[in-house]
Amino acid sequence: MTLWLMAGLLFTPLAWAVLTLLTDFAWGRVVTWGGIVVQVLVSLGLWLAVSRDGGFYYGLGGWEAPLGIELRVDGLAVTFVLLTAVVASACGFHAGVYIDPDKPWHRYFWPLFWFLWSGLNAVWLGGDLFNLYVGLELISLSAVGLVALGGKAAALRASLRYLLAALLGSLAYLLGVALIYGQFGTLSIAGVVFWLEDHPVPAGSGLALALMVTGLALKTALFPLHRWLPPAHGIAQSPVSALLSALVVKASFYIAARLWLELGEPLGNLAAAQLVGLLGSAAVVWGSWLALRQSALKQVVAYSSVAQIGYLFLLFPLTYSVSESVSQQAQQGITLQVISHALAKAAMFLAAGNLILSTGSNRVDALTGVSRFLPFSLFSFGLAGVSLMSLPPSGGFAAKWLLLQASLGSGQWWWVLVLLTGGLLSAAYVFRIYRASFLENSETDEFYHPSRSLEVIPMVLALMAIGLGMVSEEVLSVMALPFEEEGSP
Amino acid sequence: MTLNAWIPVFALMTSLVAALVIFLLPEKGYRLRTTVNLGAALVKLGLVVVMVWGVFRGVDYGLSFTMVPGVTFVLKADALSMMFAGLSAVLWLLTTIYAVGYLEDSPNRSRFFGFFSLCVASTMGIALAGNLFTFFLFYEMLTLSTYPLVVHRGTEKALRAGRTYLIYTLSGGAVLLLAIAWLHGVAGDLPFREGGHFIDADPEIHRSLILIFILLVAGLGVKAALFPLHGWLPQAMVAPAPVSALLHAVAVVKAGAFGIVRVVYDIYGVEASSALGVLEPLAWLAAFTILYASVRALSQVDLKRRLAFSTISQVSYIILGVSLFGPVAAAGGLVHLLHQGLMKITLFFCAGNYAETLGIHRIDEMDGVGRRMPGTSLAFTIGAFGMIGAPPLAGFITKWVLGSGALAAGMDWVIAVLVLSSLLNAAYFLPILHRLWFREPQASWPEERFWGRLETSAWLFWPPLLTAVMTVMVGVLASLPFSPLSWAELIVLREYSP
Amino acid sequence: MTAPLLYALAGAILCGIGLFGLLWLSHLLRKLVAFNIMGSGVFLVLVGLPQHQGGQDPVPQALVLTGIVVAIAATALAVVLIRRYYHLSGLTSLTGEPASREGAPE
Known part of the structure; x- marks a missing residue:
C-alpha cells in the first residue's frame, strides 16, 4: 500500500508530465484534470496513513541511503504534500480556463x-541533502520555464534573472552539502546529528551550514536577496504566480528550516540566528513599503510575498537556545504561516488575475468602481487580504x-514590534486596493465578467485561509504525530 | 451538545447567514432583501429575548473549543453580555427599517446591507465573547465590516474618512493584540468571570499587570473614542445616516466601552483594579473626555459633527461609571450603555431625516423645521432633553445614579463634572431646539422631497419616534423588573458579590 | 597535502572564479559559463574532500554524476531562454532597457 502511495506521489507526476508533453494544450488539460484527481486522492491517502500510523522512513525501491533515495515521511511532510495538492490543483483548474490555448508555446504549461x-x-519527503538538491533544481527549472511562458521580452528577462539567482543559490547549497559530506561522511541530517x-x-x-542557509535564503528571496522575486512573480501569468508564491519559495525555506532545527543548536550561533531574524524583519x-508604492496590481501582491516570507525567517532566532515550549510555539506558528500564506497568496494572485481580466489592465487605478461589478473576485481578494493582515x-x-x-516567552520582545508593524503595513497595501475599488468617479461602466469557475476557485482558497485559524489546533496536531524510528539511519 | 450551547451560535449566525445571502442577491432583489433583513433581525431579537429570560433564571449558555494551541474560542451569555446583545438586537431591527427607507433608489444596496449584517454579527460576537481572545476576534471583524460602510458613498471625502478610521482602529487593534498576547503569556487563557482573576495576584507581576492594563485601555479606547484617541469619530460622519446611527449608538463606540467594562470587571476584577491603582487615572481621563468633547461640540456647525462630539462625551460616562469604585456608580455607568444608545440613535435618525427630506445638514439651516416636520422634531427634542438629563428621561436616570454612586464612593469631584457637563449639553442642544420650534422658517428648504400624507417616508418616520418613546419609557419605568436600570443592578450585584 | 585535498582546494578556487564571473560579468553567456565553472568547482570539492578525510568513497562519484546531469539541464534551459531573449529584445545582458521588439517575428 505504502509502495503505491509513494510511487503515486513521486513518479505519476512525471508520467503526467511526459504524457502532456506529447499533446496539445486542450488534450493536456484533459490529462491534467484527470491527473489532479489521482494526485489529490494519493496525497489524501498518504496523509490518512500517516495520521493513523505515524511517520516512517521509506527507502525507495528497496535501496537504502546513501546511494538509494530515502524518504522521510512525517506529519509535517504529509501536511505539506496535502497543501501542495490543494493549491496546485486549484491553480491547475484555474489555469485550464485562464490560459489562452491559442498561443502555441502555452502547451508547455502542463x-x-x-x-x-x-x-x-520530492522536497517535502526528501530525507537526504543531495536528493533535496535534485528536488530543488527540478522545482527551480520548471518554475523558470513557467515564468518564461509569458512569452514577451520582459517575461524572459524576469525568468533569466530568476534562473541565475536560483542557480547561484543551488550551487551555494550544494557546496555546503559537499562540506558536510566531507566532514561527516553522511548526507542525512539525522546522520550528522547522530555523529555529533x-x-x-x-x-x-558552521561554514557549511552558513553556505546552505545562504543559498536557500537566496532561493526563498530573503531580504536583501529578494530582487529577483517581484519581477518574476509579477509578470508571470496569474496561475503561475500563484504557484510560485504559494509553493515554490516555501520549498527552499522548508529545507532551510529543517537544517536549522536539527543542526542550528550544534553548528549555528546566537549572532547568526539574530541576524537572520533581523533580515526577515527588514524584509517585512x-x-x-514597496508593496504600498507599486502601481501595478500584481506587483503589489508580489512585494507582499517578499514581506510575508520575512516572517518565516523569525523561526531562526525564536528556536535558537530557547525553552522547548517556546521553540514548539515558534515552529507551530511558522508552519501555520507557511500554510496560510500559501492559501491566501494563491487566492490573491488568482483573484488578481480575474480582476485584470475584468478591467483589462494591471494597474491599481484601473480598479476604480470595480466594487460595483465584480464583488465576488474582489471579495476573495479581500478575504485573502484579511489573512495576510493576520x-x-x-x-x-x-x-x-x-x-x-514565542517572542514574549523567550524575552525577545523586539520581534513583537516587527509582527505588529508588519500587520499594519500589510493592512495599508491591501486597503489601498479596496480603496481604489470603492471610488465612484469612474468613467468606465462596463467590465468584462470572467466565468464563474474562475471566480469560485480563489474564493475557495481564501475561505480555507480564513477557516484555517478556526481549525489550526487540528492541523497542528497531525504534525505532532509520533515518528516511527524503525529504519532510521 | 445541548441546545443551550447552540443558542448563542444561532444568535450569531442569524446575521452572518443574512449577510451571505444578501451578498449573493442581485441588486434589484429589493423585496427579497428587505424580507431577509427584517426576518433575520426579528429572529435574532427572539433569540436574545430567550437568552435574557434564561440568564435571569441562571441558565448557562455557552460553547467553547480550542482554536489555536493554548487558546479557546468561547461564546457565553451572561448578564452583561445580554445587556449589549439586547441593545444591538433591538436597534438593529429599527436601523434596518430605517436604512431600507434611507437608501431607497441609491446604488450598491446589496453591498451595503451585506456589510451591515456582518457588522451586526460582529457586535453580537463581541457581546457573547467569553474571553479576551474571542472578544478580539470579533472586535477586528467589526473594524473590517464597518470600513465599507464608512466609505459607502465612494467620494474622496468618504475615502479620506475611511482611511483615518482604519489608521485609528487598526493601530488600536494592534495595541490591543499586544496587550492580550502579553496577558496570555503572564496569566494564561482567562475566561471572563465575575469578580475577575487578579484579586490575589502575585505582587511580582503587578508592574506587568499595570502596563498591560494601560495597553488594553489604549487599544479599546480608540473605538470608545476616549481622549486623545477620538479623532476618527467626527470624520466618520460622512457615512450615511443609518451607519452613523449604528456606529455611534451601538456598534463601534460601544464595543470599545464594553471592552473596557469587561477588562475592569471580568478580567482584572474591580477590586483588583482598584488595588492596582489604575481606576482613578481612568476616571480622570473619562471625566476630562466628557468635558473636552462637550466644549468641542459647542463650536460645531454641522449637525452630525455636533452629535459626534456629543457621543464622545456621552460614552465616557460609561467608563466613568465603571472606574468609580462602587456598586451604585457601576450601575449608573452600565445603564448608560443602553440609555445613550437609545437617545443617540434617536438623534441620528432625526438628523438623517432632516438631511433626506429637506436637505438640511447645518445647524443654521434648521430654523422653523418643527413646523414642517413636527414628528421628527418631537423625537429630536426628547433625545436632546434626555442627553441634557431632564427628568424623567433616560439621561436623567444615568446622571442621578452616577452622581449618587460618586458620593457613595467618596469622589465628590464627579458631581462637579456631571453638573458642568449637563450645562454644556444644554448649551449645545438648546440653541438647536430654539431654532427648531421658535424661529421663522426660511422661504425654501435646500432640497425638499415629498412623501404624501406623512412628513417623510414612513420607513424613516417611525423608527425615531419609537426610540424616543423608549427613551421616555426606560426613564419612567426604571424601577420595574427588566428595565435597563434593574438589569444593570443585577449585573452589579453579581459582580460585587461573585 | 594529499592529492584529494589539492582537488578540493582547486575546486574552492574555481568556485571563487565562477562566483566572481556570475556576479560581475554582464553578458548572459559569460554568466552562464561562469555558472558552469562554479559548478565544476563544487563537484571537485564534493569528490575531493571526502577522499581526503576517509579514503576511497564511491558515493560522491554517483552524486557528481547526478549533479552534472542537473547542470546540463539547467544550462540547456538557460541557453534557450537567452537565445529567445536576444531574439525578442536584441539584448545580451539584463542591464539596460530592453529595446521594444514585440512586433518582431516570433
Whole structure:
C-alpha cells in the first residue's frame, strides 16, 4: 500500500508530465484534470496513513541511503504534500480556463506544471541533502520555464534573472552539502546529528551550514536577496504566480528550516540566528513599503510575498537556545504561516488575475468602481487580504498569535514590534486596493465578467485561509504525530 | 451538545447567514432583501429575548473549543453580555427599517446591507465573547465590516474618512493584540468571570499587570473614542445616516466601552483594579473626555459633527461609571450603555431625516423645521432633553445614579463634572431646539422631497419616534423588573458579590 | 597535502572564479559559463574532500554524476531562454532597457 502511495506521489507526476508533453494544450488539460484527481486522492491517502500510523522512513525501491533515495515521511511532510495538492490543483483548474490555448508555446504549461509538482513532493519527503538538491533544481527549472511562458521580452528577462539567482543559490547549497559530506561522511541530517552525539563539533562546520542557509535564503528571496522575486512573480501569468508564491519559495525555506532545527543548536550561533531574524524583519518592513508604492496590481501582491516570507525567517532566532515550549510555539506558528500564506497568496494572485481580466489592465487605478461589478473576485481578494493582515480568525492570525507568544516567552520582545508593524503595513497595501475599488468617479461602466469557475476557485482558497485559524489546533496536531524510528539511519 | 450551547451560535449566525445571502442577491432583489433583513433581525431579537429570560433564571449558555494551541474560542451569555446583545438586537431591527427607507433608489444596496449584517454579527460576537481572545476576534471583524460602510458613498471625502478610521482602529487593534498576547503569556487563557482573576495576584507581576492594563485601555479606547484617541469619530460622519446611527449608538463606540467594562470587571476584577491603582487615572481621563468633547461640540456647525462630539462625551460616562469604585456608580455607568444608545440613535435618525427630506445638514439651516416636520422634531427634542438629563428621561436616570454612586464612593469631584457637563449639553442642544420650534422658517428648504400624507417616508418616520418613546419609557419605568436600570443592578450585584 | 585535498582546494578556487564571473560579468553567456565553472568547482570539492578525510568513497562519484546531469539541464534551459531573449529584445545582458521588439517575428 505504502509502495503505491509513494510511487503515486513521486513518479505519476512525471508520467503526467511526459504524457502532456506529447499533446496539445486542450488534450493536456484533459490529462491534467484527470491527473489532479489521482494526485489529490494519493496525497489524501498518504496523509490518512500517516495520521493513523505515524511517520516512517521509506527507502525507495528497496535501496537504502546513501546511494538509494530515502524518504522521510512525517506529519509535517504529509501536511505539506496535502497543501501542495490543494493549491496546485486549484491553480491547475484555474489555469485550464485562464490560459489562452491559442498561443502555441502555452502547451508547455502542463508538463512544467507536473515537473514542478513532483519536485515539490520530492522536497517535502526528501530525507537526504543531495536528493533535496535534485528536488530543488527540478522545482527551480520548471518554475523558470513557467515564468518564461509569458512569452514577451520582459517575461524572459524576469525568468533569466530568476534562473541565475536560483542557480547561484543551488550551487551555494550544494557546496555546503559537499562540506558536510566531507566532514561527516553522511548526507542525512539525522546522520550528522547522530555523529555529533559522540564527537566534538569540528571547526569550520558552521561554514557549511552558513553556505546552505545562504543559498536557500537566496532561493526563498530573503531580504536583501529578494530582487529577483517581484519581477518574476509579477509578470508571470496569474496561475503561475500563484504557484510560485504559494509553493515554490516555501520549498527552499522548508529545507532551510529543517537544517536549522536539527543542526542550528550544534553548528549555528546566537549572532547568526539574530541576524537572520533581523533580515526577515527588514524584509517585512521593506517589502510592505514597496508593496504600498507599486502601481501595478500584481506587483503589489508580489512585494507582499517578499514581506510575508520575512516572517518565516523569525523561526531562526525564536528556536535558537530557547525553552522547548517556546521553540514548539515558534515552529507551530511558522508552519501555520507557511500554510496560510500559501492559501491566501494563491487566492490573491488568482483573484488578481480575474480582476485584470475584468478591467483589462494591471494597474491599481484601473480598479476604480470595480466594487460595483465584480464583488465576488474582489471579495476573495479581500478575504485573502484579511489573512495576510493576520486579522482573526484567519490562519495568518493564528500564526501571528503563536509567534507573539514565542517572542514574549523567550524575552525577545523586539520581534513583537516587527509582527505588529508588519500587520499594519500589510493592512495599508491591501486597503489601498479596496480603496481604489470603492471610488465612484469612474468613467468606465462596463467590465468584462470572467466565468464563474474562475471566480469560485480563489474564493475557495481564501475561505480555507480564513477557516484555517478556526481549525489550526487540528492541523497542528497531525504534525505532532509520533515518528516511527524503525529504519532510521 | 445541548441546545443551550447552540443558542448563542444561532444568535450569531442569524446575521452572518443574512449577510451571505444578501451578498449573493442581485441588486434589484429589493423585496427579497428587505424580507431577509427584517426576518433575520426579528429572529435574532427572539433569540436574545430567550437568552435574557434564561440568564435571569441562571441558565448557562455557552460553547467553547480550542482554536489555536493554548487558546479557546468561547461564546457565553451572561448578564452583561445580554445587556449589549439586547441593545444591538433591538436597534438593529429599527436601523434596518430605517436604512431600507434611507437608501431607497441609491446604488450598491446589496453591498451595503451585506456589510451591515456582518457588522451586526460582529457586535453580537463581541457581546457573547467569553474571553479576551474571542472578544478580539470579533472586535477586528467589526473594524473590517464597518470600513465599507464608512466609505459607502465612494467620494474622496468618504475615502479620506475611511482611511483615518482604519489608521485609528487598526493601530488600536494592534495595541490591543499586544496587550492580550502579553496577558496570555503572564496569566494564561482567562475566561471572563465575575469578580475577575487578579484579586490575589502575585505582587511580582503587578508592574506587568499595570502596563498591560494601560495597553488594553489604549487599544479599546480608540473605538470608545476616549481622549486623545477620538479623532476618527467626527470624520466618520460622512457615512450615511443609518451607519452613523449604528456606529455611534451601538456598534463601534460601544464595543470599545464594553471592552473596557469587561477588562475592569471580568478580567482584572474591580477590586483588583482598584488595588492596582489604575481606576482613578481612568476616571480622570473619562471625566476630562466628557468635558473636552462637550466644549468641542459647542463650536460645531454641522449637525452630525455636533452629535459626534456629543457621543464622545456621552460614552465616557460609561467608563466613568465603571472606574468609580462602587456598586451604585457601576450601575449608573452600565445603564448608560443602553440609555445613550437609545437617545443617540434617536438623534441620528432625526438628523438623517432632516438631511433626506429637506436637505438640511447645518445647524443654521434648521430654523422653523418643527413646523414642517413636527414628528421628527418631537423625537429630536426628547433625545436632546434626555442627553441634557431632564427628568424623567433616560439621561436623567444615568446622571442621578452616577452622581449618587460618586458620593457613595467618596469622589465628590464627579458631581462637579456631571453638573458642568449637563450645562454644556444644554448649551449645545438648546440653541438647536430654539431654532427648531421658535424661529421663522426660511422661504425654501435646500432640497425638499415629498412623501404624501406623512412628513417623510414612513420607513424613516417611525423608527425615531419609537426610540424616543423608549427613551421616555426606560426613564419612567426604571424601577420595574427588566428595565435597563434593574438589569444593570443585577449585573452589579453579581459582580460585587461573585 | 594529499592529492584529494589539492582537488578540493582547486575546486574552492574555481568556485571563487565562477562566483566572481556570475556576479560581475554582464553578458548572459559569460554568466552562464561562469555558472558552469562554479559548478565544476563544487563537484571537485564534493569528490575531493571526502577522499581526503576517509579514503576511497564511491558515493560522491554517483552524486557528481547526478549533479552534472542537473547542470546540463539547467544550462540547456538557460541557453534557450537567452537565445529567445536576444531574439525578442536584441539584448545580451539584463542591464539596460530592453529595446521594444514585440512586433518582431516570433
